Amino acid sequence: xxxxxxxxxxxxxxxxxxxxxxxxxxxxxxxxxxxxxxxxxxxxxxxxxxxxxxxxxxxxxxxxxxxxxxxxxxxxxxxxxxxxxxxxxxxxxxxxxxxxxxxxxxxxxxxxxxxxxxxxxxxxxxxxxxxxxxxxxxxxxxxxxxxxxxxxxxxxxxxxxxxxxxxxxxxxxxxxxxxxxxxxxxxxxxxxxxxxxxxxxxxxxxxxxxxxxxxxxxxxxxxxxxxxxxxxxxxxxxxxxxxxxxxxxxxxxxxxxxxxxxxxxxxxxxxxxxxxxxxxxxxxxxxxxxxxxxxxxxxxxxxxxxxxxxxxxxxxxxxxxxxxxxxxxxxxxxxxxxxxxxxxxxxxxxxxxxxxxxxxxxxxxxxxxxxxxxxxxxxxxxxxxxxxxxxxxxxxxxxxxxxxxxxxxxxxxxxxxxxxxxxxxxxxxxxxxxxxxxxxxxxxxxxxxxxxxxxxxxxxxxxxxxxxxxxxxxxxxxxxxxxxxxxxxxxxxxxxxxxxxxxxxxxxxxxxxxxxxxxxxxxxxxxxxxxxxxxxxxxxxxxxxxxxxxxxxxxxxxxxxx
Ligand SMILES: Nc1nc2c(ncn2[C@@H]2O[C@H](COP(=O)(O)OP(=O)(O)OP(=O)(O)O)[C@@H](O)[C@H]2O)c(=O)[nH]1
Ligand SMILES: [Mg+2]
Numbered sequence: 001x002x003x004x005x006x007x008x009x010x011x012x013x014x015x016x017x018x019x020x021x022x023x024x025x026x027x028x029x030x031x032x033x034x035x036x037x038x039x040x041x042x043x044x045x046x047x048x049x050x051x052x053x054x055x056x057x058x059x060x061x062x063x064x065x066x067x068x069x070x071x072x073x074x075x076x077x078x079x080x081x082x083x084x085x086x087x088x089x090x091x092x093x094x095x096x097x098x099x100x101x102x103x104x105x106x107x108x109x110x111x112x113x114x115x116x117x118x119x120x121x122x123x124x125x126x127x128x129x130x131x132x133x134x135x136x137x138x139x140x141x142x143x144x145x146x147x148x149x150x151x152x153x154x155x156x157x158x159x160x161x162x163x164x165x166x167x168x169x170x171x172x173x174x175x176x177x178x179x180x181x182x183x184x185x186x187x188x189x190x191x192x193x194x195x196x197x198x199x200x201x202x203x204x205x206x207x208x209x210x211x212x213x214x215x216x217x218x219x220x221x222x223x224x225x226x227x228x229x230x231x232x233x234x235x236x237x238x239x240x241x242x243x244x245x246x247x248x249x250x251x252x253x254x255x256x257x258x259x260x261x262x263x264x265x266x267x268x269x270x271x272x273x274x275x276x277x278x279x280x281x282x283x284x285x286x287x288x289x290x291x292x293x294x295x296x297x298x299x300x301x302x303x304x305x306x307x308x309x310x311x312x313x314x315x316x317x318x319x320x321x322x323x324x325x326x327x328x329x330x331x332x333x334x335x336x337x338x339x340x341x342x343x344x345x346x347x348x349x350x351x352x353x354x355x356x357x358x359x360x361x362x363x364x365x366x367x368x369x370x371x372x373x374x375x376x377x378x379x380x381x382x383x384x385x386x387x388x389x390x391x392x393x394x395x396x397x398x399x400x401x402x403x404x405x406x407x408x409x410x411x412x413x414x415x416x417x418x419x420x421x422x423x424x425x426x427x428x429x430x431x432x433x434x435x436x437x438x439x440x441x442x443x444x445x446x447x448x449x450x451x452x453x454x455x456x457x458x459x460x461x462x463x464x465x466x467x468x469x470x471x472x473x474x475x476x477x478x479x480x481x482x483x484x485x486x487x488x489x490x491x492x493x494x495x496x497x498x499x500x501x502x503x504x505x506x507x508x509x510x511x512x513x514x515x516x517x518x519x520x521x522x523x524x525x526x527x528x529x530x531x532x533x534x535x536x537x538x539x540x541x542x543x544x545x546x547x548x549x550x551x552x553x554x555x556x557x558x559x560x561x562x
Contacts, residue, residue, distance in 0.1 A: 160191020405500020414487030
C-alpha cells in the first residue's frame with residue numbers, strides 16, 4: 001500500500017469507530033469507508049519500493065489476451081484455444097529476481113500460475129493474463145475483478161467483432177480513473193481499420209482525451225504492419241516501466257482511492273451538521289420545550305388548586321375570603337378534595353402534581369426535537385440520548401422544586417406589606433389598650449382627688465362603663481385590623497406551588513436544551529477532526545505525478561455507478 005494511503009485510512013478508521021460508537025454515523029457510512037480500496041499493486045511484492053510495473057491483459061473471452069501474453073513471452077505460457085472461455089486462472093509472467101509477497105487472501109493461490117523468466121528485458125514488468133471479465137462463468141469474472149486492484153496498467157483487449165457492445169468494458173468503466181489504460185484492438189486481421197478509429201471515438205466519449213490504442217494481430221503472418229502494432233504496445237509499456245512510470249501510475253490509483261476516502265469523509269460529516277443546522281435545531285428545541293412548559297403549567301393548575309385547597313381549613317382571614325369571593329384568587333377546589341389542614345408538608349403531598357400526563361408531555365417534546373433533528377439531516381440518536389438523560393429526571397426535579405416552593409411560601413405567608421402591617425397591628429394591640437388603661441388610671445386618680453379635696457362628686461358608673469369601653473376599643477381596633485390582614489394559607493400554598501412548578505419546569509427546560517447543546521459540541525468536535533483529516537487527504541491528492549501519464553487515464557466515469 002502506498003505510504004500516503006495507509007496512515008490516512010488508519011486515521012479515518014479510528015475516527016469512524018469513534019463517531020459510530022457515539023451514534024453519529026451509521027452502517028452505510030462505515031460501509032462507504034470499508035469500500036475504499038485498500039489493495040494496491042505494491043501489495044503483491046516483497047519489496048514494494050523497487051517493484052515492477054504490473055501490466056495486465058483484460059477483456060472478453062476469445063479476444064486474444066493469452067495469445068498476446070504468449071507473444072510478450074515469446075513462448076506458449078498461457079493456454080489459448082477455441083474452447084470458451086479458455087483461461088480459468090491468472091497467469092503471472094515475472095522475472096525470477098522479483099520476490100512476491102504472500103498473496104492477499106482474495107487472490108486464490110490455486111488459481112494463479114506464476115511463470116518465472118530470466119529475460120532482462122522484462123525485469124521491471126510483471127505481466128498478467130486474466131480470465132475474461134464478461135464471462136458466463138461467474139468465478140472467472142470475480143477472479144479477474146479481484147486482481148484489478150493490483151494492476152497499474154490495464155491492457156484492455158477487444159476484437160473488431162464485439163468492441164461496440166462490450167459487456168466487459170461496461171464492467172470496467174467504473175474503474176477508468178483508477179488505472180492507466182492501454183487499449184488493444186486484437187484480431188485486426190478479421191476487421192476493418194476504420195473500426196479502430198470508431199473504437200477510439202467511443203473511448204474519447206468515455207473521457208479518454210487521447211486514448212492509447214493499438215491494433216494487433218496474433219496470427220502468423222500478420223497482414224501488414226498497420227494491422228499489427230504489437231511493437232507499439234511493447235514500446236508503450238517500455239516507456240512506463242521506469243521507477244517514475246511506476247510511481248506515476250501508482251499515484252493514479254492512489255488519487256482514486258484518496259478521492260473515495262474524501263467522499264466517504266464528506267458523507268460521514270453530513271449527519272454532524274453545520275452551524276446553521278444546529279442553530280435551527282436550537283430554535284426548534286427551545287420552542288418545543290417552551291411549549292411543553294406552558295402546556296404542563298396550564299394542565300397542572302387544577303391539580304395545584306386541589307393541593308392548595310387542603311390548606312383552606314378556616315384559616316383564611318376575612319380579607320382573603322373577601323378577595324377570593326371577589327375574584328382574583330377564586331379557588332374551585334375539586335369536590336372530593338381532601339379536607340383537613342395537612343400536618344406535614346411532605347413529598348407525597350406534591351407527588352400527585354407530576355403524573356403520566358406530565359411525563360407524556362416531556363416525551364412529546366423529546367419526540368418533536370428528534371423529528372426536527374431528522375428533518376435537518378442530523379444524526380438523531382446522540383441528540384435523543386442527550387435529551388433522554390434529562391427527560392428521565394424531569395419528574396423528580398419538578399416535584400422537588402414544587403415541594404421547596406410550597407415549604408418556602410407556607411413558612412412566610414402573605415406579602416411583605418401585609419407582614420409589615422401585621423407587625424404594627426401586633427404592637428398596637430398591646431400598646432393602645434395599655435395607653436387607654438394609663439389614661440383611665442390617671443382620670444380615676446384625678447377624679448378621686450378632686451372628690452376627696454374639692455368636694456366634687458366621686459366618679460360614677462358612667463365613668464366605669466366608658467373606661468371599659470375605651471380599653472376595649474383600644475384593643476379591638478388593632479385586633480380587628482390584624483385579623484383582616486392575616487394572610488390565607490391556601491393562597492400562600494397556591495403561590496408556592498405555582499412558583500415551584502415554574503422553577504422546576506424552567507430548570508428542566510434549561511437542562512434539556514443544555515443536552516442539545518452538549519450534542520452540538522460533540523458533533524462540532526468530531527466535525528473539526530474529520531475536516532482536518534479530509535484536508536490532509538486533499539493535500540495528499542494534490543501532489544503532482546512524476547511522469548505525464550495523461551493519455552493513459554480518464555476522469556471518473558459518470559456513466560457507471562461507483
Ligand atoms: N484470427 C485471429 N485469431 C486470433 C488472434 N489472436 C488470437 N486468436 C485466436 O483466438 C482464439 C482465442 O485466443 P485466446 O488467446 O485464447 O483468447 P483469450 O482472450 O485468452 O480467451 P479466454 O482465455 O477465453 O478469455 C485462439 O484460437 C487464438 O488462436 C488474432 O489476432 N487473429
Ligand atoms: Mg485466455
